[in-house]
Amino acid sequence: MAPASKRSERASRRRFLCQAGAAVAVGMGSVLHAKAQEKGFPPGTFLDVHTHLGQTWNSRPPLSATELLRWMDAHGVAQAVVLPLVSPEASSYPLTTDFVLRVTREHRERLIPFCSIDPRTSYQGGHRGLVGMLKRYRDQGCRGFGEHKPGVAIDDPRNIRLFRACAEAGLPVLFHLDNQRNWDRPGLPGLEKVLRAVPDCIFIGHGPGWWASISGQVTQKELQSYPRGPVAPGGAIDRLMEKYPNLYGDLSAGSGHNAIARDPEFGRKFLIRRADRLLFGTDFLYPGQPVPQFDLMARLKLPEDVQRRIFRDNARQLLGLKKS
Template sequence: MNLSRREFSKSMLLAGLGCAAGQWSARSLNAAKPNIKAGTGIIDVHTHIGTYTDPKKNLSPEALISWMDEHQIEKSVVLPLTSPESTKYLQTTESVLAAAKQHPDRLIPFCSVDPRTTHAGSVKALVSMIQAWVDQGAKGFGEHKVGLNFDDPLMMRVYEACQEVSIPLLFHIDNIRGKDVPGLKRLENALKTFPELNFIGHGPGWWASISGGLTPKELGGYPKSKVKPGGAIDDLMSRYPNIYGDLSAGSGANSISRDLAFGTEFLIRRQDRILFGTDYLAPGQAVPQFELFEKLELPDAVLSKIYRENAIKLLKLTA
């Protein structure tokens, strides 16, 4: 077992997060329904409810919370999916807000609208729509997973509206959704144009860019080779303070595990802007993040930031 994970409760005490005394082990993340005290558990910044692709695998809010209990996850961000390229079965902002209203101590709602929606065409209209959702409790925008170039004019309207409303935006990049090129130049255009908007990176295209020397095809995949110098993520994080990383899904776990030495150094180097996430979206789904974090040797303070402190600060949560 990983010493850092065994002593995670102690680390949160030292960080002043009010954790009750006790120890976590790596194995405890797979224990059945532990008692999670407020201010002590993980904050997962990427989950979904409803149906994704398989109509036989509907994930209810209650089933999500039961899974959270099994894995020491105190709160989860729930993301709608509103673009036709994002899922077979759309997940509306309204359904996410309703679930969070029923479980306000466990679920954190985000909002989303496809930028091609007719009545959301102007920035003014988008601001009005997004602000109404924020007034109902939405803490961010996403999952922004749209079949357009990342800096398409319609996408840029969404970014402008989110900047005006002052909420972060969680995006997906690959070769189909949020399309970009090696080096993530389209993402950089958005970061530069909207410096007051905090972007949260997710998806194969984002996480493959931990390495340099990518081909366009690799932006849509899960490279297994050792990380090469010149990765766009490090470069962008060095130059733009408004970009964060969501470690969820196979893409997030693969980016660190493909080169564990580099991945560990990366997490330490970018500890203030990395967020724990799983992309849990269907009953029985395998989640590689738990196994990954059992292998990692990270300082307690770094784990505390990744597990919850960064999310609390970015989403303006009550600790």
């Protein structure tokens, strides 16, 4: 063991290198990196609202907490939400809430656990029973619910029961929407039904079906894909965000990147217009995974206050993260 002074010297050097690395990673964007360090929070520009630990897909290697933290240091990610995946449609291997709680336990100032329950799960005690299950997770440190990715319709009554329980437990719901999980129709009428039914629940949209709906004139098939080209007016996301203050968007994964990159002019205006409703995320889940979000955000040169809100402040506020 090195003497304390040497250790802290090394630690501060490591911190410096990490921060320098982060500035390089985002294209030396001085704007991106400005005021990245907020007192009381771990250093870094971003809060990543969407990562997974363990083995998600049979075709990909697993990701450990140490590897995730190293990647976060290299990219200026101060804190990351770690999402379980419990539905058979969600991943090749189940990643339980208890697993997520265990692997994040030593790093809770940087790794923020969410919990999840499949809507088809058996439980007793009705609404009270379900709220009790969620509160048990919340009391162990979970700050939100998701990734919610079950093979049911978004407006399935079992989903609505679950969302009502999340609202009561004070857990924001991060959901994946496509034609296999939480499915809906073009224009997202099912999601609107949910938003109307549970107005006191915070919803965070993610996935191909959600992000294809940034555009109008979407086909059913496009709700399972990554549509290219200009965004048509009349997209469901803008319409629903305008009407429902409890609706947010998670910019992670190929779908979140594509929604902005397919029409950068529309995308930039959308990010500015919805700066209070959008959350930076990556869906990082295996070592060496390419993550296009960092370059995209650097290229867009968003106003500094918009960056601050999307990159970290919105999520911190939504999840009730306090300065230490």
